[in-house]
Amino acid sequence: MRRKTLVAAGALALGGLAIGSAVQAVSPGFTDDRSATLAKAISPEKPRNVILLIGDGTDDSIITAARNYELGAKGRFALDELPFTGAMTTFGLKTGTDPNDYPINYVSDSAPTASGWSTGKKTVDSRISQGPSASDTAPGTDYDTVLEKYKAAGKRTGNVSTAEITDATPAAAGSHINLRECQGPANMAKCGYAKKSAVPAGKGSIAEQLVDNKIDVLLGGGAARYAQATDAGPSVLDYAKSTYSYQAVDTKTALDGVTSLDKGPILGLFASANMTPRYEPLTATPAGAGGPTTTCKTADRGTQPSLADMTDKAIKLLDNDKGFFLQVESAMVDKQEHASDICGAIGDVLELDNALKVAQAYQAKHPDTLIIVTGDHAHSTQIVGNGGTTTDATGATGGKATATVKTFDGDPMTVAYSTAAPGSSQSHTGSQIRVAASGPQAANVTGTIDQTDLFSTMLGRTPSK
Amino acid sequence: MRRKTLVAAGALALGGLAIGSAVQAVSPGFTDDRSATLAKAISPEKPRNVILLIGDGTDDSIITAARNYELGAKGRFALDELPFTGAMTTFGLKTGTDPNDYPINYVSDSAPTASGWSTGKKTVDSRISQGPSASDTAPGTDYDTVLEKYKAAGKRTGNVSTAEITDATPAAAGSHINLRECQGPANMAKCGYAKKSAVPAGKGSIAEQLVDNKIDVLLGGGAARYAQATDAGPSVLDYAKSTYSYQAVDTKTALDGVTSLDKGPILGLFASANMTPRYEPLTATPAGAGGPTTTCKTADRGTQPSLADMTDKAIKLLDNDKGFFLQVESAMVDKQEHASDICGAIGDVLELDNALKVAQAYQAKHPDTLIIVTGDHAHSTQIVGNGGTTTDATGATGGKATATVKTFDGDPMTVAYSTAAPGSSQSHTGSQIRVAASGPQAANVTGTIDQTDLFSTMLGRTPSK
Ligand SMILES: [Mg+2]
Ligand SMILES: [Mg+2]
Ligand SMILES: [Zn+2]
Ligand SMILES: [Zn+2]
Ligand SMILES: [Zn+2]
Ligand SMILES: [Zn+2]
Numbered sequence: 001m002r003r004k005t006l007v008a009a010g011a012l013a014l015g016g017l018a019i020g021s022a023v024q025a026v027s028p029g030f031t032d033d034r035s036a037t038l039a040k041a042i043s044p045e046k047p048r049n050v051i052l053l054i055g056d057g058t059d060d061s062i063i064t065a066a067r068n069y070e071l072g073a074k075g076r077f078a079l080d081e082l083p084f085t086g087a088m089t090t091f092g093l094k095t096g097t098d099p100n101d102y103p104i105n106y107v108s109d110s111a112p113t114a115s116g117w118s119t120g121k122k123t124v125d126s127r128i129s130q131g132p133s134a135s136d137t138a139p140g141t142d143y144d145t146v147l148e149k150y151k152a153a154g155k156r157t158g159n160v161s162t163a164e165i166t167d168a169t170p171a172a173a174g175s176h177i178n179l180r181e182c183q184g185p186a187n188m189a190k191c192g193y194a195k196k197s198a199v200p201a202g203k204g205s206i207a208e209q210l211v212d213n214k215i216d217v218l219l220g221g222g223a224a225r226y227a228q229a230t231d232a233g234p235s236v237l238d239y240a241k242s243t244y245s246y247q248a249v250d251t252k253t254a255l256d257g258v259t260s261l262d263k264g265p266i267l268g269l270f271a272s273a274n275m276t277p278r279y280e281p282l283t284a285t286p287a288g289a290g291g292p293t294t295t296c297k298t299a300d301r302g303t304q305p306s307l308a309d310m311t312d313k314a315i316k317l318l319d320n321d322k323g324f325f326l327q328v329e330s331a332m333v334d335k336q337e338h339a340s341d342i343c344g345a346i347g348d349v350l351e352l353d354n355a356l357k358v359a360q361a362y363q364a365k366h367p368d369t370l371i372i373v374t375g376d377h378a379h380s381t382q383i384v385g386n387g388g389t390t391t392d393a394t395g396a397t398g399g400k401a402t403a404t405v406k407t408f409d410g411d412p413m414t415v416a417y418s419t420a421a422p423g424s425s426q427s428h429t430g431s432q433i434r435v436a437a438s439g440p441q442a443a444n445v446t447g448t449i450d451q452t453d454l455f456s457t458m459l460g461r462t463p464s465k
Numbered sequence: 466m467r468r469k470t471l472v473a474a475g476a477l478a479l480g481g482l483a484i485g486s487a488v489q490a491v492s493p494g495f496t497d498d499r500s501a502t503l504a505k506a507i508s509p510e511k512p513r514n515v516i517l518l519i520g521d522g523t524d525d526s527i528i529t530a531a532r533n534y535e536l537g538a539k540g541r542f543a544l545d546e547l548p549f550t551g552a553m554t555t556f557g558l559k560t561g562t563d564p565n566d567y568p569i570n571y572v573s574d575s576a577p578t579a580s581g582w583s584t585g586k587k588t589v590d591s592r593i594s595q596g597p598s599a600s601d602t603a604p605g606t607d608y609d610t611v612l613e614k615y616k617a618a619g620k621r622t623g624n625v626s627t628a629e630i631t632d633a634t635p636a637a638a639g640s641h642i643n644l645r646e647c648q649g650p651a652n653m654a655k656c657g658y659a660k661k662s663a664v665p666a667g668k669g670s671i672a673e674q675l676v677d678n679k680i681d682v683l684l685g686g687g688a689a690r691y692a693q694a695t696d697a698g699p700s701v702l703d704y705a706k707s708t709y710s711y712q713a714v715d716t717k718t719a720l721d722g723v724t725s726l727d728k729g730p731i732l733g734l735f736a737s738a739n740m741t742p743r744y745e746p747l748t749a750t751p752a753g754a755g756g757p758t759t760t761c762k763t764a765d766r767g768t769q770p771s772l773a774d775m776t777d778k779a780i781k782l783l784d785n786d787k788g789f790f791l792q793v794e795s796a797m798v799d800k801q802e803h804a805s806d807i808c809g810a811i812g813d814v815l816e817l818d819n820a821l822k823v824a825q826a827y828q829a830k831h832p833d834t835l836i837i838v839t840g841d842h843a844h845s846t847q848i849v850g851n852g853g854t855t856t857d858a859t860g861a862t863g864g865k866a867t868a869t870v871k872t873f874d875g876d877p878m879t880v881a882y883s884t885a886a887p888g889s890s891q892s893h894t895g896s897q898i899r900v901a902a903s904g905p906q907a908a909n910v911t912g913t914i915d916q917t918d919l920f921s922t923m924l925g926r927t928p929s930k
Contacts, residue, residue, distance in 0.1 A: 030918060035509035035908040036929035044500035060525055060552060061843070061896035068895075073556040073569050080913035086550050087525060087899055091538040094876075104538050104874045107850040378526070380863075382845070383895030384884055385572040398845075398884030398892050400865065409569040411559075413895075418883030419849055419863030427863050430533075430848030430878075431526035434552055436912075443500040446911075447901075448545035453495060464501035 041083040046460030047370035047440040048323035050146075051315070051359045052117070053079075055352040056110055056169055057334030057345075058375035059433045065342070065383055065415055066349035069296070072408040077353040078360060079373045082436035086445045088454075089432045090377040092116070093124045093132045102132045107430040110334065111180045113376035113451060114172030119143035120455030128168065128177045128206065137190050142176035142203075146458045148213065150325035156216045156261075157324065158314040162275040162307055162348065163331030164222030166206040169376060173327045175209035183207060184225035184236060197231035204230075211240040216261055217317050217326070219310040221271035223250065240267055251303035255310070261317050268310070276301045277332040278347030284340040284401035284417050292412035294405050296343035308354040315362045323368075325458070328355050337379040338425040340417040342403045345381060363439055370442060372454060374435035380426035386414040506548040511925030512835035512905040513788035515611075516780070516824045517582070518544075520817040521575055521634055522799030522810075523840035524898045530807070530848055530880055531814035534761070537873040542818040543825060544838045547901035551910045553919075554897045555842040557581070558589045558597045567597045572895040575799065576645045578841035578916060579637035584608035585920030593633065593671065595641045602655050607641035607668075611923045613678065615790035621681045621726075622789065623779040627740040627772055627813065628796030629687030631671040634841060638792045640674035648672060649690035649701060662696035669695075676705040681726055682782050682791070684775040686736035688715065705732055716768035720775070726782050733775070741766045742797040743812030749805040749866035749882050757877035759870050761808035773819040780827045788833075790923070793820050802844040803890040805882040807868045810846060828904055835907060837919060839900035845891035851879040 055062075067075055092112035093102040105112075105125060112123045115130070121143050124132045131140030147157045161170040166183035182191035184207045194202035203209050207225045210218055226237040240246040245264030249255050255268050279296040282289055305313070311328050318324035330352035336344025356373055363369040384398055399416020407413045419427035435454075437445040444457040520527075532540055557577035558567040570577075570590060577588045580595070586608050589597045596605030612622045626635040631648035647656035649672045659667035668674050672690045675683055691702040705711040710729030714720050720733050744761040747754055770778070776793050783789035795817035801809025821838055828834040849863055864881020872878045884892035900919075902910040909922040 029915070031921065031926070033509050033906055033909060033926035033929040034911065035507050035906060038908045038911060039504060039507045042500050042504045044498050059896075060898070061894065063552075064554065064895060064897045068556075068569075068571055073554060073571065074915070076913060080552070083912065085552060085911055085913070087528075087545070089529065089538060091533075104533075104872070104876045106533055106538065106848050106872075106876075106878045378848075380847070382847075382884060383571050383843075385570075385892055398886075400883060407569070407571075411569045411571075413571045416884065418865060419847065419881065421863075427850055429526065430529060431524075432529045433525070441498055441500060443503040444498060446499065446503055446550055447548060448541060448550070450494075450539070456496065461496070461498035464498040 038083060041438065042443050043440040044463040044465070045368070045440045046463060048368040049366060050325045050370045050458045052327045052458065053352060053356050053359065053371070053373045054169060054327065054329045055333045055349060055375050056329060056331045057337050057377065057379035057428065058330070058349060058352065059378035059431060061383060062333060062337065062345055062349060062379060062381050063434065065381060065413065066346040068407045068409070068413050069346050069405055070350050070408060075408065078356045079353050079436055082371070082373060082438045084438065084442040084445050085434065085436045087432045087448045088374055088435040089448070089450045091430065093122050095124050095133060095135050097134050107428050108377050109428065110168040110376050111172060114169045115143070116451040117454035117458070118145040118147070118172045120452050122452060126180045128171045128175055128180055130176045130178060136179060139178040139193055145173055146455060147173045147215065147325055147327065149459060151213065155323045155325060156318045156320055158217035158318050158326035159210065159215050160217070160307070160310045160314050160327065161220040161329040161331050162351070163220060163329065163335070164225060164273055165210065165218055165220035165269065166222045166225045167331060169329045169331060170220060170327065171206045174213040174215050175206045176203060177206060183222070184228040185230050186228040195231055207236045208239070211236070211244060211246060211267065214244055214265060216265045217314045218266065219268040219314060221269065221273055221275045223269035224272045226269055237267070252305035252309060253303065255305050255313055258313070258317070266317065270304045274332065274335065275304050277336055277344040278351050279343040281336065281339065281341040282343040282403050282405065284342065284403040284415065284422070286401050286422050289403040291404050292406055296347060296405065306354065307351040308358050311355040311358045315358065330355065334379060337381050340401055340422065340426055342381065342405060342415050368440060370437065370439040370458070372435065372437045372445065372458070375433045378429040378431035378433050380417050380419040380429060382416045382418070384414050384416045386412050503548055506903065507908050508905040509928040509930070510833070510905045511928060513833040514831060515790045515835045515923045517792045517923065518817060518821050518824065518836070518838045519634060519792065519794045520798045520814060520840050521794060521796045522802050522842065522844035522893065523795070523814060523817065524843035524896060526848060527798060527802065527810055527814060527844060527846050528899065530846060530878065531811040533872045533874070533878050534811050534870055535815050535873060540873065543821045544818050544901055547836070547838060547903045549903065549907040549910050550899065550901045552897045552913045553839055553900040554913070554915045556895065558587050560589050560598060560600050562599050572893050573842050574893065575633040575841050576637060579634045581916040582919035582923070583610040583612070583637045585917050587917060591645045593636045593640055593642045593645055595643060601644060604643040604658055610638055611920060612638045612680065612790055612792065614924060616678065620788045620790060621783045621785055623682035623783050623791035624675065624680050625682070625772070625775045625779050625792065626685040626794040626796050627816070628685060628794065628800070629690060629738055630675065630683055630685035630734065631687045631690045632796060634794045634796060635685060635792065636671040639678040639680050640671045641668060642671060649693040650695050651693040660696060672701045673704070676701070676709060676711060676732065679709055679730060681730045682779045683731065684720070684733040684779060686734065686738055686740045688734035689737045691734055702732070717770035717774060718768065720770050720778055723778070723782070731782065735769045739797065739800065740769050742801055742809040743816050744808040746801065746804065746806040747808040747868050747870065749807065749868040749880065749887070751866050751887050754868040756869050757871055761812060761870065771819065772816045773823050776820040776823045780823065795820065799844060802846050805866055805887065805891055807846065807870060807880050833905060835902065835904040835923070837900065837902045837910065837923070840898045843894040843896035843898050845882050845884040845894060847881045847883070849879050849881045851877050
């Protein structure tokens with residue numbers, strides 16, 4: 001028995017916005033040969049605009065779990081239906097004493113992975129768009145990022161996240177520092193060389209660097225980082241306003257009110273730390289949380305905009321003749337997987353997909369826009385068996401902690417978390433993950449790529465003939 | 466420090482066979498835009514030959530682990546470099562009383578998954594190319610398979626596996642029965658209706674049905690099933706020889722000696738039950754098996770051919786003007802994952818890749834051949850962190866049982882098994898898995914497909930324009 005009526009793909013109304021025709025429901029059971037459709041989708045031109053959508057920790061397993069829950073096993077997200085798809089490796093390095101042979105780190109955190117696509121180069125855990133070195137506290141070489149290169153080319157840039165905007169993923173787009181924890185001027189204990197008051201002066205904390213990069217659109221959580229005092233005295237927020245004329249907003253209503261960058265770039269900080277996930281938590285337990293009738297509860301997000309709201313505003317503000325680069329992160333998929341929270345993670349995959357639909361609506365009118373949707377590394381959630389009216393040769397439900405929800409299909413789905421003790425933070429895993437794209441040069445995500453390969457693709461490769 | 470010298474992609478000598486030029490090393494760090502290359506690879510024609518290569522339980526995680534171990538994190542298997550790639554869903558059904566609403570089973574075993582691509586339809590766990598029903602022992606409707614349709618069209622057919630050839634995956638290609646366990650005439654306790662001595666007479670056990678389907682090339686393990694007496698008296702093997710003139714072989718040397726199907730189809734049974742994996746087991750333990758200097762030991766496979774040997778022979782025997790369908794399964798990836806055996810699973814991913822290279826060498830000369838490489842469902846192996854000289858923000862190694870090996874990169878890789886208690890059989894998981902293809906209509910694996918969609922692709926869709 002189905003849980004609710006399926007919203008027809010391609011017709012979803014989102015925040016008053018009619019979503020475009022780029023979504024094509026074709027599977028399972030599609031009948032036509034896709035060869036011609038795929039051929040027509042290939043465009044070797046360099047993209048004018050790039051929209052990179054990241055689901056932190058969003059691997060094939062949580063995508064499948066989210067699809068099962070939201071749309072049923074036969075459903076399709078917009079991200080499922082992008083024409084070009086591939087697998088992407090996410091390994092990083094470990095610190096080491098031989099600069100020619102840093103050890104490989106087969107399971108990365110969010111800093112080297114985001115640094116990988118931002119800079120085209122590998123680095124070590126916790127490091128933000130800066131090369132490897134002999135130890136965590138020894139800074140490496142700063143590497144230019146895609147966002148910085150777009151900025152230098154006179155294009156507009158945007159950086160949107162549901163985490164603190166100073167968290168590793170958005171940080172890597174537009175800052176350089178040895179440790180991801182150095183998010184604000186009061187968090188610089190292990191990044192002393194980077195303090196603005198250091199001699200010689202450093203680039204400052206992540207919060208400061210993001211505004212010093214004059215990123216046109218900065219939207220997310222992290223207000224507490226921007227309330228910290230800079231080494232010179234004023235808060236980072238006041239510094240951003242006085243030095244660069246940043247327009248500061250802190251609610252969806254205020255965000256709605258900003259309709260131009262004429263008065264300055266925009267800094268929207270909608271939560272003290274991370275923003276609120278779409279759903280309230282359902283936390284796995286050793287005895288098994290939830291059950292065959294459990295559904296996820298929508299959280300009260302107060303005055304916060306959704307990721308789709310932020311993406312919509314960012315695109316409207318960034319749209320210009322020269323082009324733009326926009327990174328959008330659905331950050332809480334990862335954080336709720338760490339917390340063994342199946343509802344939190346599932347809901348923010350849907351948030352990612354809704355943000356994608358906004359980007360697709362823009363792409364439909366601006367076909368010189370490359371859209372890439374992927375994760376940064378694999379994570380801990382496993383979909384496991386749950387018995388029932390079948391031989392169930394797959395064996396009993398396993399895992400250290402499990403949770404069960406009733407899917408759109410009306411059937412129970414069980415997930416397990418086992419990479420850490422129940423109640424502790426679950427760990428990332430090292431599997432390659434899915435990458436999908438549409439638009440010019442989107443064919444470059446097919447096959448098996450490394451996440452550093454996205455760097456050249458987003459900058460635009462020399463068109464093939 | 467690298468463990469050994471990398472064998473250059475495209476130049477691997479395999480069983481005396483020079484492997485073809487279809488392998489193209491491009492990543493990480495590829496520089497050219499792939500648009501033109503991908504466009505040239507698109508062919509909407511119906512394939513004349515189809516070679517389907519299955520790694521049982523072979524998901525993105527074990528592919529990544531195998532790549533890290535065999536080639537290093539930056540290496541590329543042949544299967545990595547196929548031009549068309551997508552994600553594939555693998556869910557099945559559960560038995561139920563409402564034929565219009567069977568519950569969804571989010572984690573499938575190998576029977577409904579193989580039945581899915583073989584017949585284009587979903588079914589329940591343990592069921593072989595037969596529809597769902599109210600209970601495990603109630604037979605469903607038999608569905609025609611791709612192999613049977615090729616046979617009916619006058620084409621040749623082959624079925625190769627490193628498991629018992631009567632195991633679920635090869636069984637689904639050419640037999641129909643309510644329970645996968647009914648492999649030989651002595652195993653029919655729960656499949657009584659299907660016994661040949663039943664009234665009315667049934668189709669017989671899986672072993673009998675495979676030969677009654679006159680499959681031209683049957684190669685794998687399972688000799689003990691064929692030694693069982695049929696209801697009529699003689700062994701299944703004697704029945705196959707006397708009724709259909711099957712040429713029986715049981716060693717690689719004997720297999721080498723068969724060079725034509727003129728005397729009859731071939732039945733090669735090289736092990737009493739399953740064949741021997743490439744590597745000896747390294748079994749994960751709660752304390753952590755192996756370590757940073759542990760490498761996998763090559764097993765003594767006695768007189769058994771490799772999967773590549775069997776694939777090579779099968780293709781040579783099947784090659785004909787009308788075309789053929791060949792299913793090749795690297796079965797022990799799954800079984801060694803069940804056993805928490807990282808070396809066994811890794812080695813048989815390499816075996817799958819070596820079989821693919823054989824298929825690619827044929828395809829290079831016969832471009833009207835569609836090659837598809839995929840798994841049947843996701844599995845339990847997770848690549849987890851192992852600390853070391855880094856901040857390792859991903860947290861400590863987790864999992865109920867772990868094992869560590871030294872990869873080709875010279876660095877330790879740790880994997881965890883947690884879907885069952887250590888020592889018990891690890892369980893399948895429900896993630897979508899990778900599918901890749903090359904040749905005519907290979908574009909139909911892109912995006913997100915369901916495994917039942919492979920059915921129409923393998924039969925050949927109406928070419929698009
Ligand atoms: Mg993040
Ligand atoms: Mg199998
Ligand atoms: Zn991450
Ligand atoms: Zn994380
Ligand atoms: Zn299987
Ligand atoms: Zn299995």
